[in-house]
Amino acid sequence: MSAPPVTVEVDTGLDSDSAYGDEISKYTASLTSTVLESRKENGRTYHGYPYYMPNDENEKERLDMMHELMLTMMGRKLFLSPIGSSPHRVLDLGTGTGMWAMEFADQFPSSEVIGIDLSPIQPSFVPPNVRFIIDDFDDTWVEKDLDFIHGRYLAGSSKDFAKLLRECYNNAAPGGWVEFQEWDTGLFSEDGSTDGTSIKQYYEILNSEFAKIGRVINTGPRLEGWMRDAGFKNIQVKKYLVPMGAWPKDKHLKTLGAWNFVEAESGFEAGVMAVLTRHAGWSKEEVDVLVAKTRNDAKNPAIHTLFNFYVVYGQKEE
Numbered sequence: 001m002s003a004p005p006v007t008v009e010v011d012t013g014l015d016s017d018s019a020y021g022d023e024i025s026k027y028t029a030s031l032t033s034t035v036l037e038s039r040k041e042n043g044r045t046y047h048g049y050p051y052y053m054p055n056d057e058n059e060k061e062r063l064d065m066m067h068e069l070m071l072t073m074m075g076r077k078l079f080l081s082p083i084g085s086s087p088h089r090v091l092d093l094g095t096g097t098g099m100w101a102m103e104f105a106d107q108f109p110s111s112e113v114i115g116i117d118l119s120p121i122q123p124s125f126v127p128p129n130v131r132f133i134i135d136d137f138d139d140t141w142v143e144k145d146l147d148f149i150h151g152r153y154l155a156g157s158s159k160d161f162a163k164l165l166r167e168c169y170n171n172a173a174p175g176g177w178v179e180f181q182e183w184d185t186g187l188f189s190e191d192g193s194t195d196g197t198s199i200k201q202y203y204e205i206l207n208s209e210f211a212k213i214g215r216v217i218n219t220g221p222r223l224e225g226w227m228r229d230a231g232f233k234n235i236q237v238k239k240y241l242v243p244m245g246a247w248p249k250d251k252h253l254k255t256l257g258a259w260n261f262v263e264a265e266s267g268f269e270a271g272v273m274a275v276l277t278r279h280a281g282w283s284k285e286e287v288d289v290l291v292a293k294t295r296n297d298a299k300n301p302a303i304h305t306l307f308n309f310y311v312v313y314g315q316k317e318e
């Protein structure tokens with residue numbers, strides 16, 4: 001990247017002064033250093049905070065593959081909101097490896113992009129108009145007047161999505177846009193080929209176990225309602241079809257399905273290991289069996305698994 005390097009600053013929430021002056025001050029007084037602690041579990045690394053996906057190298061690679069899948073799905077667009085050509089203050093919630101934030105910053109050099117995440121898994125060399133901060137987006141926000149707020153693939157991340165969308169509304173600039181991009185984790189097939197399969201069972205278990213611990217994993221279909229309740233106007237919903245595996249004849253769907261399968265190779269385990277072993281009494285070996293059977297189904301060209309992916313955006317009143 002040709003841009004000069006910018007050091008990633010890590011805000012643990014321990015100091016009372018923000019490293020980001022008036023623009024970004026800290027989200028939370030309650031966050032402690034535990035957010036930066038990592039823990040080893042079942043051969044993977046997780047951070048200390050109760051989030052249920054790993055944050056190791058393997059997961060970073062998977063998130064970058066997911067990023068490519070999303071861009072392919074959306075015709076190389078990072079977002080659909082009509083934000084104009086010169087958004088200024090932009091926030092990426094749960095930025096992960098920061099790919100979205102960095103590409104957005106490259107496309108809009110006059111913007112100032114902030115990526116927030118619990119895990120310090122972002123690169124050190126970033127465009128000059130990107131900053132990453134480590135904090136919890138579920139806590140009360142203090143910064144205001146954001147022209148564009150983006151959140152992608154945050155399923156299971158927030159303790160309360162309705163509240164998160166209200167925070168987005170409250171902290172967006174008048175006329176600003178908020179866009180979320182999320183999966184529907186209820187799989188389906190058009191020919192009944194997923195009936196009675198392990199992959200179907202996998203997603204049923206995923207949905208029900210996250211529901212039991214009060215975390216919404218099936219976020220896509222609920223985005224529109226949360227946005228309406230938060231007060232957004234001009235809400236638009238776009239649904240994309242994404243297969244699992246390279247079985248479709250259609251070239252575009254085949255490419256999406258192939259990317260989905262590659263990321264799911266490690267994603268199946270990443271999605272359920274923590275929730276099932278921490279809360280549902282499963283052993284690692286039991287999860288390994290479910291994951292292996294699910295992978296086999298994903299690989300099986302006779303099983304035609306499909307998902308919907310939602311992109312939902314809305315505007316704060318002028």
Ligand SMILES: C[S@@+](CC[C@H](N)C(=O)[O-])C[C@H]1O[C@@H](n2cnc3c(N)ncnc32)[C@H](O)[C@@H]1O
Nearest residue numbers: 094095096117118119135136137138152153157
């Ligand atoms: C599945 S990843 C998606 C990453 C990125 N948005 C993308 O699309 O590639 C979810 C990210 O949200 C972060 N996260 C989860 N809960 C969070 C919270 N309460 N506050 C800030 N970040 C959070 C995780 O650490 C993880 O990096």
